[in-house]
Amino acid sequence: MNLFEDIKTGLEQAIEYEKGELKVKTKTIKILPVSHFDAKEIRAIRIMTGLTQSAFASYMGVSVKTVEAWEAGRNRPEGASCRMLALTKQDPKFPLKCGIIGL
DSSP, X not given: OOHHHHHHHHHXXXXXXXXXXXXXXXXXXXXXXXXXXXXXXXXXXXXHXXXXXXHHHHHHTSOHHHXXXXXXXXXOOOTHHHHHHHHHHHOTTHXXXXXXXXO
16 A cells, blocks of 8 residues: 555544444553652652662752752642652662663
8 A cells, every 4th residue: 555545544534433423443541649758758769769869869860959958848749750769669779770871
């Protein structure tokens, strides 16, 4: 099949779908809510990894001051940082296994 035929077929299928004449396969996925961590949990996760605050900050993509603030309870991680913490809590070797840190 050439490019013209591919485009024509795709447009015909789009028209059929819009008319309700074509059923499409769908897959529903569930995304777990973002976990939140307190100062003690963050420190415990860092210690489980065996990383210093400086190395943990580099791993997390934040400054050392940010890690210090998290562990002191002055600030809380959000979004992607919480996802990384959850993955690391689940598997303290995650940073090493994924090649984020090397020995």
